[in-house]
Amino acid sequence: MTDLDAQDPLAAYRERFVGTGSDLVYLDGNSLGRPLRTTGERLRTFVDDEWGQRLIRGWDESWFLLPEVVGDEIGRVCLGAAAGQTVVGDSTTVLLYKAMRAAVALRPGRTEIVVDRDNFPTDRYVADGVARECGLTLRWVDVDTSAGVTAELLAEAVGEQTALVVLSHVAYRSAWLADVPALTRLAHDAGALVLWDLSHSVGSVPTSLDAWDVDLAVGCTYKYLNGGPGAPAFVYVAGRLLHGEGALTQPVQGWMGASDPFLMGPTYTPAPGVRRMVSGTPPVVGMLALQDMLALIDEVGMDAVRAKSVGLTEHAITTAAALLPDTTLASPRQAERRGGHVTLNHPLMREATAELWRRDVIPDYRDPHGLRLGLSPLSTSYAEVARGLETVRAVLDSLG
Structure with missing residues (x-):
């Protein structure tokens, strides 16, 4: 344990996660979070009691409403x-x-549709498909891959023809932390809507979607929310878009998003409120682990989580500056502009990442030449970060 770990008020929470007692260094929590120890028991209890004993009665007893119940918890926490x-x-x-x-x-x-060229591939690919489907065009924002979309860049892109702006709260490559209120206001001033991708921020960076006047947001739950591989995503739709004559409607009209699913009538009528965004049978099992992590974040508080996240990324940057002077920081140096990960560039990082994995040090690789360190605040220690970067030094020396 380092002095930083001894001073860390959240250090004890690390023991609640599976695998943290091993020698493996895990620096990829923004791709897949570690499971909580309590989740194994939750899964066993679900199989033995809810699924095994209640069977189909579970839909009436709790499962049907689970997408909204868990969604409200994500929103609140x-x-x-x-x-x-x-x-x-x-x-x-x-x-x-x-x-x-x-x-x-x-x-x-x-x-x-306005989208930046360094947005996550899925966001760009989906925007391209929607544009082709609807006869629209994509207006691209060119950004520095070590930074992200600024107010100046967006102001040049939006205008009277902008229907939608698609942006990420935290850039997946650089960890650039976007100014959500300012960028949202710019889009609104042009008469456009904004869709924010929160996948690399939810559970790591506090957000205030209602206060920021956000229109729509989507995020995954298997990174900092530790829902497990393939855990379902969530969608936020501002209440002002859900009611009234011009309320939002979504294109995948499934029975579970209908106003009366078990009527099974000849025509589709959307459910009132955000339930209309549901299509098929809810992923009940996929929401189990997520509930454990939401409870833990609620216990700790998002402000404390963010403080630990900033501490870890600062530690990674200062340690890398000392140990890895031949690397380039490809993330913002200012904490207020940085999310929960750090990217270091070096010409040999692709080869280094493969060797690090063989040595049980697990970061991620992102072009161009980027070693991405995903530091999950509640399961990562300061000592773990230092051990990982010491191994990076050894690997680069061996490849040099």
Whole structure:
């Protein structure tokens, strides 16, 4: 344990995660979070009691409403969102499609979707597909891959033809932390809607979606929310878009998002509120681990989580400056502009990452030449970061 770990008020929470007692150095929590120890018991109890004993009665007893119940918890604990605006279901890609397609329909006559070239591939690919489907064009924002979208860049891109702006709160490559209120206001001033991808921020960076006047947001739950591989995503829709004659409608009209699913009538009528974003059968098992992590974050508080995240990324940057002077920091140096990960560039990082994995040090690699350190605040220690970077030094020396 380092002095930083001894001074860390959240250090004891690390013991609640599976695998933290081993020698493995895990620096990829922003791709897949570690499971909590309590989750194994939750899964066993679910199989033995709810699924095994209650069987189909579980739908009436709790499962049917689970997407809204868990969605409200995500909104309350992590998003700064009042109840009734967040729902869980589908993958991130599917929910991005639903949200984009619904948003452009609310801006008829406008011809453009604005997206930056360094947004996560799925966001860009879905935007391209929606644009082709709806006869729209993509307006690209060119950004520095070690930074992200600024107010100046967005102001040059939006205009009277902008239907939708698609942005990430934290850039997946650089960890650039976008100024959500300022960028949202710019889009609104142009008459456009904004869809925020929160996948690399939710559970690591506090958000205030209601206060920031955000229109729509989508995020995954297997990174900092530790929901497990393939855990379902969530979608937020501002209440003002869910009610009234011009309320948002989504394109994948499934029975579980209908106003009366068990009527099974001949025509589709969307459910009131955010439930209309649901399509098929909710992923009940996929929401189990997520509930454990939400409870833990609620116990700790998002402000404390963010403080630990900043501490870890600062530690990584200062340690890398001492141990790895031949690398380039490809993330913002200012903590207020940085999310929960750090990227270091070096020409040999692709080869280094493969060797690090063989040595039980698990970071991620992102082009161009980037070693990405995903530091999950509640399961990562300061000593773990230092051990990982010491191994990076040894590996680069061996490849040199």
